[in-house]
Amino acid sequence: MNQEVFHNRDLLAATESGPADLAPVILARLREGDTASILSYLKGQHPADVANLLANLPSQDASRVLRLLPLEERADVFGYLSMDDQLEIGRALGRREFAKVVSEMSADERADLFNRLPQDQQETLLPALAQAEREDIRKLSSYPEGTAGAVMTSDYATLPPNITAREALEALRLAAPDKETIYNAYVVDAQRRLTGVVSLRDLILAKASAKVADIMDTNVIHARAEDSRADAARLIAKYDLIALPIINGGDALVGIVTQDDAMDVAEEEATKDFHKVGTVGTIATSLKEASIGLLYRKRITWLVVLVFFNIFSGAGLALFQDTIVAHVALVFFLPLLIAGGGNAGAQASTLMVRALATGDVRLADWGQMLARELVVAAALGLTMGLAVATIGVVRGGPEIALVVVATMVLVVITGSLIGMSLPFVLSRFKLDPASASAPLITSIADVAGVLIYLSIATFVLG
C-alpha cells in the first residue's frame, strides 16, 4: 500500500498535539536555512494543516514559511488562518507580498479580511489590487455583518439558458479554476436575473445536445442578500444544498453561499447562542487566544446587571424581616426553594432558546408550549416538593413542611413559565431569544421565589 496515504491515519490524534510540537522543528530548520526540507514537508500537507502550523509560529517566521509556497497555495493556506492571524502575518509579509496573496484569495474571504483591516492598511492595499478585485471587495463589503450578503462569494459559475449540455460542460471546464464550486451552475438571463439552476451531475447525465433551459430546475431555492446569514445556513441545511444563490433587490444574482461556509456560520451562530445563554458576550476570536481584558469586558456587564436583580431578592427578604426573626428555620430552606424555581426555569429557557434557533419551534407555537409547560412544571414541582417534604418535617415541623412543599410547587411553576416565555417575548420584540440566559432566568426566579416563599410562610405561620 502507498505509504503516504496513511500519513494522516491518526489525524485527529496528530492535530491534537501536532502543530505545537512541530513548530520548534520548523523554526530550527528555518534558522539553519534548510528551506528545502520545510518545503518538501509542506508539499504533502493540507492547507488547513499548514495554516495550523503557521498560527503556532511567530508572525515573521510564519511569513517566511508562507513565502516558500507557490502563490496560489499561499492564498489557500491564508484562507484557513483565523482573522487575527491573517492580519498579523499579512503585516509581516509586507505590502506588496500581502497584496499578491489577497488577490489570489477567494472573493468572500478577501472581502472579510479587507473589512477587518485598519483604514490605513485598506488604503495602502487597494491600489495594489486589480480593478476587478477592488470592485468585488466594494460590492461584497456593502452588506451589513450578519447578512447572507456578507458571507456570500462572487466566485460562482453562471450559464445562459440557450446553450447545450455539451457547451455548458465546456464552459464550466473553462470556468473551473476560478470558481468556488462548479457543481452547481446558475442560469441567468440578460439582466442577470436568476432563472434556474443546473447541477454538474445533471449536465453529465443529460444528452449532449439537450438545452440547458430544458435540464435546469426552475424552482430555485434562494435567499436575498439582506436575509440573515443564519437563515441562509438553515436553508442550505434544510434542502441539502451544495450552494445557495443570493439575489439582490432587483432579483439579480449577486453571489452564492457555499455549504462549507454555511457550516462555519452554523457553528459560529451556535457558539454565539451558547455564550449568550451563559450570559457572556460574543467572543469572536478563539477562547484560547482571548485576552484577560477581553474576557473581563465580555463577562462583567451581565454579572453587574444580575447583581442588581439579586438586590431585589435581598429587599424581598428585608420586607419579611419579622417572619424571618420569628421562624429562623425558614432561612435554611431558602437556597433550596429559590434554586428549585431557577433550575426548572433554566431548563425551560434552554429548551426554548435552542428550539427557536433551529426553527423547531416558532413564535406562533407560544400558546401551545405554554399550556404544556404548565402541566410539566406542576408535575416537576410536586415531585420536588415531595422530595423535600420529609426534610421540612424533620428540620422545621409539619407547618414549615407544608410551607416548603406549597412554595416548591409554586416557584417551580413560576420559574418554568418565566423561563419558557421570556425567549418568546424577546423574539416577539425582535430581540435575540438567547438573551434569556440561565443566570438571568435564575435571578428573576429568585426574586419571585423569595416573595412567594415568605408570603406563604407569613400567611401559614401568622
Added chain:
Amino acid sequence: MNQEVFHNRDLLAATESGPADLAPVILARLREGDTASILSYLKGQHPADVANLLANLPSQDASRVLRLLPLEERADVFGYLSMDDQLEIGRALGRREFAKVVSEMSADERADLFNRLPQDQQETLLPALAQAEREDIRKLSSYPEGTAGAVMTSDYATLPPNITAREALEALRLAAPDKETIYNAYVVDAQRRLTGVVSLRDLILAKASAKVADIMDTNVIHARAEDSRADAARLIAKYDLIALPIINGGDALVGIVTQDDAMDVAEEEATKDFHKVGTVGTIATSLKEASIGLLYRKRITWLVVLVFFNIFSGAGLALFQDTIVAHVALVFFLPLLIAGGGNAGAQASTLMVRALATGDVRLADWGQMLARELVVAAALGLTMGLAVATIGVVRGGPEIALVVVATMVLVVITGSLIGMSLPFVLSRFKLDPASASAPLITSIADVAGVLIYLSIATFVLG
C-alpha cells in the same frame, strides 16, 4: 421572467406558516378525490417541503398523498421526514408499499430507519427487500450509535487507479444515478483499500488521456468507522470536504459521510450540548412534538439531584444559626452573594464546554486556562464587590459591608474556578464536559458561597 422561479421568493416567510395552512386545503382536495390538482401542486415543490406538508397531515392521508408521487420521489420525500413520521407514515403505507419506498431510500437513511423499527416490523420488512439491500442494512447497522460508521452511507463512487480521466468520467456518468455524490470519487486497490481521492472538477480539468493515479490526491483525509460522528463532522468542517471517506479496521473503504449529513450531525451535537448545559436530557425528537411524559422524564432527574445539592446549602446555613440570629441583616445579602459566585461560574463553564466541544481548547490547555481564569475572576469579583459595597454600608453598617465585599471576591473566584475546571475534570475522566451545566455549577457554588460567607461573617462579627 419565468413566473415559477420566484414562487419561493418569500420561502422563509412561507414555510413559517406554510405547511400548517396548506394541510387543510390538501385534505379537502383529498376528500373530494381531486388528486390531479394535488399532484400538480406537488410537482413544483422541493421534497423537503413536501415532507413538511406530510408531517402536518394525519398519517393515513399522508400515505395517500405520498402514493400519488412516482416511486423515486416518494423515497426522496421520505428521507426528509423525521424518524417518528417515517415510522408512522410507513405503517400507514402497508408492508408492500413501505418496502418499495425503503428500497429506494439512500443507504444511510434506510439503515437508520431500519434500526428504529420494532423487531416485528424489521422481520416483516426484510424478506421484501433485495439481497443487496439486506446486506447493506446489516453492514451499516453494525456500528454503534454516535460513530462515523452509523452515519455513513455506502452509496459512494469508486474508481480503479489505472484508468484514464476520460474512462473515469464515463464510469462516473454511469454510476451517477445511484450515488450520493459523484463530485468526489475514491480510488481503491484490489483489496478495496483507499489509495486516493479525485474530484470531478480535477477529472474535467485533466487531459482525457491522463491516468487517475496521476491526478488523484494520495493524502486522503479520512476517518475510521469507530471514530465519533462528531469528530467526522469536525474533519469535514475543518478541511471543507464534500465528503469524508470512512475506512474499517483493515483499512478498506466502507463508506462516506457527506457534508450535508455532517451539518445535521453538527446541529444535533450542538443541541445535545445545549440541553446538557441546561441540565436537560437529550431530546432526540422535535421539542414541539415531545410529549409531556418525555419532557418530565428528561427534566426531573437533574432537578431532584440539584435539590439534594441545595440541601447542603441549607445545612451550611443551619451550621451558622447563631451568627444568623445575632445578625439577621446577613440574610439579606445571601441571595446576592451566592448568586454572584454561581453566575460567574456559569459563565466560565459555558465558555469551556463550548470551547472543548468545538476543539478550540484541549485538555492540555487546562493549566494555562486556570491561571488566566484566576486573574479574570479576581477582577470580576472586585468589581462586583465594589458594586455592592455601598448597599452593604447602608443596610448593614461598615462591618457587614466589609464582610460582603470580601465574600463577593472570594465566591466569584471560587465559583469561576469550579465552573472553569469541572468541564476539564469530566473530559479528563472521559465524561461529557457538557454535563458541567450552569445549574450544577450554580448549586455547587451555592454551597461554597454559604460556607465562605458565614465563615467570614462569624470571624469578623465575632
